[in-house]
Amino acid sequence: MSTKNKTTDVASKGKVTESLWTKAFTSNTEWSDKEEFLDVIYWMRQAIGIVLGLCWGLIPLKGFIGILLFVAVNAGVIYLYVSNYQNVDEEEYGGMWEITKEGFMTAFAGFLVTWIIIYTGLHGSESL
Amino acid sequence: MWGDSLLIVFISICTAFLGEVEKRKEAHGDSLDKQHKKKIEREEERLKNNNRDLSLVKMKSMFAIGFAFTALLSMFNSIFDGRVVAKLPFHPISWIQGLSHRNLPGDNYTDCSFIFLYILCTMSIRQNIQKLLGFAPSRAASKQGGALFATPPSQFK
Numbered sequence: 001m002s003t004k005n006k007t008t009d010v011a012s013k014g015k016v017t018e019s020l021w022t023k024a025f026t027s028n029t030e031w032s033d034k035e036e037f038l039d040v041i042y043w044m045r046q047a048i049g050i051v052l053g054l055c056w057g058l059i060p061l062k063g064f065i066g067i068l069l070f071v072a073v074n075a076g077v078i079y080l081y082v083s084n085y086q087n088v089d090e091e092e093y094g095g096m097w098e099i100t101k102e103g104f105m106t107a108f109a110g111f112l113v114t115w116i117i118i119y120t121g122l123h124g125s126e127s128l
Numbered sequence: 129m130w131g132d133s134l135l136i137v138f139i140s141i142c143t144a145f146l147g148e149v150e151k152r153k154e155a156h157g158d159s160l161d162k163q164h165k166k167k168i169e170r171e172e173e174r175l176k177n178n179n180r181d182l183s184l185v186k187m188k189s190m191f192a193i194g195f196a197f198t199a200l201l202s203m204f205n206s207i208f209d210g211r212v213v214a215k216l217p218f219h220p221i222s223w224i225q226g227l228s229h230r231n232l233p234g235d236n237y238t239d240c241s242f243i244f245l246y247i248l249c250t251m252s253i254r255q256n257i258q259k260l261l262g263f264a265p266s267r268a269a270s271k272q273g274g275a276l277f278a279t280p281p282s283q284f285k
Binding site for chain 1: 129130133134137214215216217218219240245248249251252253255256259267
């Protein structure tokens with residue numbers, strides 16, 4: 001009995017995540033659950049942070065321009081996604097600032113870690 | 129040097145998981161307690177006792193987490209003492225230099241010490257693991273509760 005419950009639970013969970021993926025990548029989705037939308041933004045941020053960290057490390061980009069570029073790209077992509085792709089009313093979420101803030105510090109830390117590690121691995125022996 | 133940096137990332141993943149597993153135990157205790165509340169509404173005396181026990185256990189595990197993290201951190205600190213674990217691709221600002229250049233010889237500030245990389249890793253990995261496992265406090269709770277529900281930075285002690 002309990003195992004049956006579990007399997008249906010897992011199945012429904014899979015369905016939910018799948019629909020969340022499609023929801024995230026189709027434009028102008030109706031977001032009934034605010035938390036869901038903020039979660040999408042949060043994970044998007046993390047992904048962007050890690051990808052940018054990889055790129056900056058491979059290029060390699062040095063100095064504060066790297067950090068500034070990260071902040072600009074991160075905020076810009078999320079802003080475009082929210083306002084142009086999803087056309088969400090930002091006031092529902094307490095203004096653009098709340099959306100921009102969502103998961104920013106975590107993404108920033110993740111970005112720094114990937115950047116530093118890739119940079120160390122590839123260019124650690126050179127001096128700045 | 130790269131090996132060192134990767135090792136630190138691995139360490140911080142491990143410690144983050146450790147903390148979350150310990151928390152899961154607590155959360156389990158919490159749900160049990162709620163069930164009890166429904167079932168034995170009349171036996172308030174017993175409930176009180178249970179609650180007291182629960183908070184005692186909670187406190188114990190909180191102390192255990194804090195103690196373990198402090199011990200681990202000081203252990204790793206002494207292992208990586210004076211070693212350059214990574215090369216920073218930027219010059220850190222002056223008030224971060226104390227952290228990123230802790231216990232390191234020379235004044236090349238692009239050298240990175242263990243503690244800085246560890247803190248960065250913990251910041252990103254721990255939060256994400258919490259979020260993945262569903263232990264992160266909900267947005268409403270963290271907004272209202274402020275410091276009360278915020279994750280305590282116990283491992284930085």
